[in-house]
Amino acid sequence: MTIRYPYARPGLSEADIQAVANSLTGQFLTQGPQLEAFESELCTIFGARHAVVCNSGTAALHLVYMALDLGPERGLLTSPVTFLATANAARMCQAPVAFSDVDASTGNMTPETLADALERASIPVAAVTAVHLGGRACDMAGLRKAANEHGLALIEDASHAPLADYHDGEGGHFSIGSCAHSDAAIFSFHAIKHLAMGEGGAVLTNDDRIAARCRLLLNHGMNRNAAEWRFAPEPDAPWYYEMSELGWNYRACEMQCALGLSQLGALKKSIEKRRGIAGIYDRLLAGFNLLSPPPPDPGQVWHLYPVSIDFEAAGRTRGEVMRALADDGVGTQVHYIPLHHQPYYRRAEAGPLPGAEQYYRHTLSIPMYPGLGEADLEEIAGALKRSLSGG
Numbered sequence: 166m167t168i169r170y171p172y173a174r175p176g177l178s179e180a181d182i183q184a185v186a187n188s189l190t191g192q193f194l195t196q197g198p199q200l201e202a203f204e205s206e207l208c209t210i211f212g213a214r215h216a217v218v219c220n221s222g223t224a225a226l227h228l229v230y231m232a233l234d235l236g237p238e239r240g241l242l243t244s245p246v247t248f249l250a251t252a253n254a255a256r257m258c259q260a261p262v263a264f265s266d267v268d269a270s271t272g273n274m275t276p277e278t279l280a281d282a283l284e285r286a287s288i289p290v291a292a293v294t295a296v297h298l299g300g301r302a303c304d305m306a307g308l309r310k311a312a313n314e315h316g317l318a319l320i321e322d323a324s325h326a327p328l329a330d331y332h333d334g335e336g337g338h339f340s341i342g343s344c345a346h347s348d349a350a351i352f353s354f355h356a357i358k359h360l361a362m363g364e365g366g367a368v369l370t371n372d373d374r375i376a377a378r379c380r381l382l383l384n385h386g387m388n389r390n391a392a393e394w395r396f397a398p399e400p401d402a403p404w405y406y407e408m409s410e411l412g413w414n415y416r417a418c419e420m421q422c423a424l425g426l427s428q429l430g431a432l433k434k435s436i437e438k439r440r441g442i443a444g445i446y447d448r449l450l451a452g453f454n455l456l457s458p459p460p461p462d463p464g465q466v467w468h469l470y471p472v473s474i475d476f477e478a479a480g481r482t483r484g485e486v487m488r489a490l491a492d493d494g495v496g497t498q499v500h501y502i503p504l505h506h507q508p509y510y511r512r513a514e515a516g517p518l519p520g521a522e523q524y525y526r527h528t529l530s531i532p533m534y535p536g537l538g539e540a541d542l543e544e545i546a547g548a549l550k551r552s553l554s555g556g
């Protein structure tokens with residue numbers, strides 16, 4: 166059975182395709198004017214001082230964790246309801262990882278679950294990564310306060326939530342990517358994210374030191390800043406660079422940046438489209454007692470549309486429902502298998518995480534991407550109801 170409606174789908178316009186083609190005719194294939202323009206436009210649109218573009222969201226996480234010196238004595242506390250990369254990148258620094266519980270209805274870490282996890286943590290925690298699951302912003306002001314009480318760095322895994330809105334509870338209004346309450350925010354610009362580079366990512370930060378370290382480490386630690394050289398044979402030696410610590414090749418090429426830059430121009434429109442789709446789903450699914458639409462949040466940017474399903478009451482397993490939907494051409498996915506369920510992380514210090522367990526037990530992501538029209542949504546909602554009522 167072909168899947169007519171995958172749970173997510175990249176949306177490329179003619180302008181995007183042209184932008185990539187044009188990038189191939191320039192002097193550079195990597196690290197050229199497209200990269201520069203993309204970084205500058207990210208700063209303008211997100212309102213952060215620095216944007217460091219790299220070749221995946223995982224690379225962005227790894228760069229920030231390295232910039233914050235995570236390591237065996239400096240661990241990470243994060244949400245278990247996320248993609249593997251959020252925690253794996255800390256393990257790449259040999260840092261221990263512990264998990265905080267989340268709110269059972271949104272899957273997001275809250276100031277309360279964070280404070281509780283910090284009290285219980287048996288690893289040396291140096292940094293916290295909050296994940297804005299599915300495009301819903303966490304309570305960043307509250308998380309900042311809780312992190313500050315323990316002197317911790319606060320990072321946002323904002324892969325799902327570019328420009329999501331949130332309030333600080335004191336009349337302040339902010340958007341994700343500005344880093345108003347965090348040390349840095351990372352984004353994935355993977356093919357099915359709001360903004361696609363094919364593969365790609367970025368670190369946004371207002372911290373000059375974090376930005377400089379990320380830039381250095383994404384290119385093998387090659388330092389071309391003459392003012393910082395210690396062993397240069399001549400001052401300002403034109404061929405010279407110095408490497409003082411191990412870095413990586415996390416560079417993004419011009420084709421990826423041209424696509425990202427072009428997609429960035431359409432980001433706000435795509436968010437509006439996603440908000441419209443979520444509103445239609447909310448209406449189509451309201452009142453059906455076996456499932457609940459996601460809790461309302463006008464600031465959501467809807468990378469995912471995760472419904473909460475009472476599989477027990479429906480008398481069907483999640484696998485049965487997913488297969489029935491696939492037979493109707495509707496793709497679905499589960500975001501996410503909590504990380505502490507993975508064999509690799511089973512040993513990670515994890516007290517009871519009832520919010521994460523409850524969220525996982527019920528969640529199912531149904532198709533969400535700007536190309537969906539009202540008739541498509543009616544078809545998907547109809548298939549979903551049939552799959553649960555056995556019809």
Ligand SMILES: Cc1ncc(COP(=O)(O)O)c(C=O)c1O
Pocket residue numbers: 220221222223224247248250251296322324325353354355364365366
């Ligand atoms: C929440 C989250 N964090 C990190 C990543 C990693 O990004 P990438 O696949 O670009 O390495 C993803 C990508 O799926 C993600 O969804």
